[in-house]
Amino acid sequence: MAIDGDRLSLPKLNGGLGFTEWFHQQTPSIDPRLRSTEDLQMPLHVMLSLDFSDAKDNRYHFNNFLEAKGWKKLNAVDTVWHREFAYSQPNAHQVVYVLKDELTDAANEFKPNGIEYVAQIGNADPIKCGVVKTRYGYEHVTR
Numbered sequence: 001m002a003i004d005g006d007r008l009s010l011p012k013l014n015g016g017l018g019f020t021e022w023f024h025q026q027t028p029s030i031d032p033r034l035r036s037t038e039d040l041q042m043p044l045h046v047m048l049s050l051d052f053s054d055a056k057d058n059r060y061h062f063n064n065f066l067e068a069k070g071w072k073k074l075n076a077v078d079t080v081w082h083r084e085f086a087y088s089q090p091n092a093h094q095v096v097y098v099l100k101d102e103l104t105d106a107a108n109e110f111k112p113n114g115i116e117y118v119a120q121i122g123n124a125d126p127i128k129c130g131v132v133k134t135r136y137g138y139e140h141v142t143r
Helices: 019-026 059-068 093-110
Strands: 002-004 007-009 044-052 080-085 115-122 129-134 137-142
Touching: 044 093, 059 093, 093 115
Parallel strands: none
Antiparallel strands: 002 007, 044 080, 044 115, 129 137
């Protein structure tokens, strides 16, 4: 590491790769449209809840479709998914376009009567909790 005037220069990583090349190798699952090293301040978390109508035979394949796009199903809650995007809050509007594209692609592939969804977009990771019945009453738990 060296300081050149007001600039800090970092040594090349992994056999001569610059930071951008190294970062893109380390983050292959992040949507390339959202993989900008300039926007890496704090990740955006998206919590997506959806209703996939007439999902009977396609639910398994639909879930696999979302997982392949980087979504993670939140345990113990029906049809709630989480995904992390590597860019900052000022670019949160771009998530809306990604949701529109991916869910339209899913509808075209799986042919439901419709997909209704709500999404929360922000810098905080969603909390994962539950209220469970024990022999002593109800207890709040973190998952």
